[in-house]
Amino acid sequence: MGQTISKPTSLPFQNSSFLSSFKHGTPIRPPHDQSISPRPSIFSTLRRPHITKPNDFIPLFNDCITAASSRTQEYLLFKDPEDKFHPSPEVLTQVFLMTYISQSINLNMTDAFNCTAMTPEQRILLGADWVWAILEKPTKNPRIQIAVQVLHLSDSEDAEENAIPPEACSESVQIAQKESSNKTMYERVVDFCTSIGKDCYALFLFLGKKNDKGNIYGVLSNNFEAAIGKCSKLDRAFIENFFKGSRYLHTPSGMLQAIVTKKEGDPLTLMIKFS
Incomplete structure (x- = not known):
């Protein structure tokens, strides 16, 4: 009330029928055309629910590997001035694995990509320190598996293969050692993966x-069984020889991307730098 509204000097619409209907309160309806569908509001696009992609775990896996590798490198590169501190291979393996597991739980990725640490008996029989698995949803059955065997710089391969802590040498461990004494640790993990199929990979992880000596590398393949028939012994030297002919090293995320995009049944062999 009492407010003065000035009339504009020019009207934006000069059509008299439009002005007449506006003055009498009659709404203007555009001609009905069934071929024209209403455009969605711009705000509806902002409310789109997030769709989880099947491979969303790959960058999370890379974050976990970065954390585990960095922590393990602290021990690999540390030099004790008094030369008293010498972490054992078992400790280095546990540092890498525990850091990885802790980070994967923090990032809530275990429902898509889980990690199963082997018992001392399983490690001897299967040759693996742990197994990574890409899980199907919603069943959570393993779709792709990676059996990891950790290799350390040691004076002899025998010391590396028998790196079981004294407290773990129970009767069941001794039975497992006896049952698998006819094959090396390298051959056991390859046999384990071969028994599952081309969707199971053996990964030899070099600390x-x-x-x-200060970096972490890996050789991954689902086709090591083909190499066993061509050499007298599958040993560390044979596996390390893969690096000599390789010009490109994959990243951890690149490794997983190659695995999930590979055609079913095809062989795949990769060299990876984890640190």
């Missing part, structure tokens, strides 16, 4: 190499 340091002879020419690079």
